[in-house]
Amino acid sequence: MSTTYTILCESEDKSVRLDIIDSLNPLPGSDTWECEDEEEWGLKSGSVASWASSDLQLYGLGAGPVATMFGFTKSVKKGDNGDGEKFLTDGNFPLGHFQWTCENID
Numbered sequence: 001m002s003t004t005y006t007i008l009c010e011s012e013d014k015s016v017r018l019d020i021i022d023s024l025n026p027l028p029g030s031d032t033w034e035c036e037d038e039e040e041w042g043l044k045s046g047s048v049a050s051w052a053s054s055d056l057q058l059y060g061l062g063a064g065p066v067a068t069m070f071g072f073t074k075s076v077k078k079g080d081n082g083d084g085e086k087f088l089t090d091g092n093f094p095l096g097h098f099q100w101t102c103e104n105i106d
Contacts, residue, residue, distance in 0.1 A: 001024060002021050002022060002023045002024060003021070003022040003074075003105060003106070004019050004020070004021050004022075004105070004106045005019070005020040005021075005022070005076060005102055005104075005105055006018075006019055006102070006103045006104040006105075006106075007019070007020060007069075007100050007101065007102055007103065008100065008101045008103050009084060009086075009093065009098050009099070009100050010098060010099050010100075010101070011093060011094045011096075011097070011098045011099075012094075013094075014040065014092060014093050014094060016035060016036065016037060016040040016041055016093050017035075017036045017103070018033055018034065018035050018036070018041070018058075019033065019034045019036075020032075020033045020048060020056070020058075020072075021033065021034070021048075022048075022051075022074060028047075028049070029047045031047065031048040031049075031051065032045060032046065032047055032048060033045060033046055033047075033048055033058050038091075039091060039092055040091055040092050040093045041066075041088075041091045041093050042060075042066075042088045042089070042090030042091025042093070043060045043061075043066060043088065043090065043091070046058055046059045046060040046061070046066060047059045049065075051073070051074060054070075054071060054073060055068050055069065055070050055071065055072065056068070056069045056072035056073070057069075060088065064087065065087060066086070066087060066088040067084055067085060067086045067087060067088065068084060068085050068087075069082065069083075069084040069100050070082050070083045070084060070085075071083070072100065076102050076105075077102065077105070078102055078103065078104060078105055079101070079102065080101070080102045081099060081100060081101040081102070082099070082100055083097065083098070083099060083100070084097070084098045084099070084100045085097060085098070086098060
């Protein structure tokens with residue numbers, strides 16, 4: 001069983017939904033994220049890191065993070081929100097600051 005967080009990421013003029021999947025597997029790289037629209041985010045999916053900190057990092061294929069979601073932890077509840085920073089220049093969703101909101105948890 002896993003937990004899936006559906007997250008709405010919004011910049012000034014764009015929005016995109018991501019699913020962050022917290023698996024029960026404790027091995028690094030087993031927690032993942034998926035984007036509803038690869039053209040918006042620049043990647044379809046990747047791995048999740050930094051659950052032990054107060055900020056969640058989303059990774060793609062490279063060594064550096066694609067984005068950081070500040071204040072996102074496993075204790076996030078539906079309706080919680082915070083700031084994020086997108087580092088990946090690919091995709092239609094802009095580089096830089098965005099707001100995230102947890103829309104659902106399954």
